[in-house]
Amino acid sequence: MGQSLPLPMALAYAIEVLPALGYLHSQGLVYCDFKPDNVIQTEEQLKIIDMGGVRRIDDDDSAIYGTVGYQAPEIATLGPSVSSDLYTVGRALAVMTFEFAGYQGKYAASLPDPASVPLLAEQESFLRALRRATDPDTGRRFASAGEMAEQLTGVLREVLAVADGRPRPAFSTLFSPELQAAGAAGTLADGGPAAHPPPPAAEIVAALPVPQVDAADPAAGYLATLSTLDPGQRTAVLAAAVAGDQGTPHDVAQSAETRLALARSQIVTGDLAGAGTVLADLAAEDPADWRIAWYQGLRELAGGNPAGARAAFDAVAGALPGELAAKLALGFAAEAAGDQAAADHYFRLVWTVDHAYIGAVFGLARTRLAAGDPAAAIAALAAVPDTSSNYLAAQVTAVRIQVSPRPGQAEVLPDDLGQAGARVDRLKLDAIQMEYLTAEVLRAALACAQAGGTLPGGAVPGRLLGCEFTERGLRLGLERSYRAQARLATDRYRRIELVEAANSVRPRTWV
Numbered sequence: 001m002g003q004s005l006p007l008p009m010a011l012a013y014a015i016e017v018l019p020a021l022g023y024l025h026s027q028g029l030v031y032c033d034f035k036p037d038n039v040i041q042t043e044e045q046l047k048i049i050d051m052g053g054v055r056r057i058d059d060d061d062s063a064i065y066g067t068v069g070y071q072a073p074e075i076a077t078l079g080p081s082v083s084s085d086l087y088t089v090g091r092a093l094a095v096m097t098f099e100f101a102g103y104q105g106k107y108a109a110s111l112p113d114p115a116s117v118p119l120l121a122e123q124e125s126f127l128r129a130l131r132r133a134t135d136p137d138t139g140r141r142f143a144s145a146g147e148m149a150e151q152l153t154g155v156l157r158e159v160l161a162v163a164d165g166r167p168r169p170a171f172s173t174l175f176s177p178e179l180q181a182a183g184a185a186g187t188l189a190d191g192g193p194a195a196h197p198p199p200p201a202a203e204i205v206a207a208l209p210v211p212q213v214d215a216a217d218p219a220a221g222y223l224a225t226l227s228t229l230d231p232g233q234r235t236a237v238l239a240a241a242v243a244g245d246q247g248t249p250h251d252v253a254q255s256a257e258t259r260l261a262l263a264r265s266q267i268v269t270g271d272l273a274g275a276g277t278v279l280a281d282l283a284a285e286d287p288a289d290w291r292i293a294w295y296q297g298l299r300e301l302a303g304g305n306p307a308g309a310r311a312a313f314d315a316v317a318g319a320l321p322g323e324l325a326a327k328l329a330l331g332f333a334a335e336a337a338g339d340q341a342a343a344d345h346y347f348r349l350v351w352t353v354d355h356a357y358i359g360a361v362f363g364l365a366r367t368r369l370a371a372g373d374p375a376a377a378i379a380a381l382a383a384v385p386d387t388s389s390n391y392l393a394a395q396v397t398a399v400r401i402q403v404s405p406r407p408g409q410a411e412v413l414p415d416d417l418g419q420a421g422a423r424v425d426r427l428k429l430d431a432i433q434m435e436y437l438t439a440e441v442l443r444a445a446l447a448c449a450q451a452g453g454t455l456p457g458g459a460v461p462g463r464l465l466g467c468e469f470t471e472r473g474l475r476l477g478l479e480r481s482y483r484a485q486a487r488l489a490t491d492r493y494r495r496i497e498l499v500e501a502a503n504s505v506r507p508r509t510w511v
Helices: 007-026 082-097 118-122 124-133 145-164 201-207 220-224 231-242 256-269 272-285 290-302 306-319 324-336 340-353 358-370 374-382 391-402 414-426 431-450 471-488 492-505
Strands: 039-042 045-048
Touching: 007 045, 007 082, 007 145, 082 124, 082 145, 118 124, 124 145, 124 306, 145 340, 201 256, 201 290, 201 324, 220 256, 231 256, 256 272, 256 290, 272 290, 290 306, 290 324, 306 324, 324 340, 324 358, 340 358, 358 374, 358 391, 374 391, 391 414, 391 431, 414 431, 431 471, 471 492
Parallel strands: none
Antiparallel strands: 039 045
16 A cells, blocks of 8 residues: 545545446446556546456356455355445545555455544544445445445535535535524524523424435425425325325325325324334335435434434434535434534534534534533624524524623623624614613623623723613613513513513612
């Protein structure tokens, strides 16, 4: 072996070579003996050479060529196949990227322990890709050169984004975008906590990306007509379709896509037992279908079993190492299980690669707060672009974190109050939301002023949201905010509470 290649370069080489193998496979041929020595670079292109080992997939008589350390272990009994060709690409990637001692001996049919190989310990997605490409079970390897290239491209995007901090977003062909940002709901409400607890399972299930329907499936057109139905209606219609009622064509009723859609709808509506039955039937037909594991993960999460959900989503991540949706799901499952470190890892990874996953940044803010690092939580939320529909929610959450005392502090620091006030001034909120947030900032400021804190400004008292940063000035501002909220409140009892709050906070006078 020569000197190891940088991981991005090795991945790029594999991604460029795989279409050539895919072309051979499309012609009914297998290459058999892929290894780094059989690839040359001509100007800006890579080319596969030494075609002497190429043979037809159905050829049972010709000699089989291969190289120990690269050749798939089943060759002797099953012969070469598309799967065995992709196995050799996985082995070549391993040999090219780290000092793979024993790859032709002790590890001729396995990978070393990641704990002994720093690259594999650091690059989880790359390790998952290698494991799938070289899985002893041929049915669990990549099904085609195109699929392998697509997943390696996702791994490459991740490796590059983590290395330089620049996102590398891309549309997935396997998952829809995030349906909504789990954990962002409720942040604009009156008096919401600075650090929300993990979102409920039902919210996560409804928010996570959905596996794309195969356009070639006979049920694709039928399923598209159900998008306007509410979850209860959709469940009833799909259940009737699977049962063969309403004259549903047999190929539509028995389509895996129809049954998977039914399972998701049952999970959303709380029929976890029904979803379990559907998924078990599908698993009996095709246990390697990653979509079954995905919906099983949702089912376990909805059923209050985050450990089971993690196991299922981990299986999806193993099958699809380049997909961010699986890592986002792992983040939520880890958070639900109380593993803040793992949740932080996955949320950070997803957000680093693609800023379209807003649920990841709200999750990252929660894990950063749990780790006692509010500054990092605020920085994460501040990165949500102003073009996002969740921009205001992110900014409001950042303000609430900023006006909450830091660990070990009784009051909020004046600098934090000044930054929070400036942030509120820039927000375009409706009247009631603005008053809610103003009151939160002024309450924290009043506690700070009572403890002797002052905003920067020398002898002249600073100002915060139009109020002098003195106890009297802040009390007057807080009173005004409570009375403004009372005028806007629609509930009579709430109005009374707000008027009483205004009276209790107003400065004491002799008049």
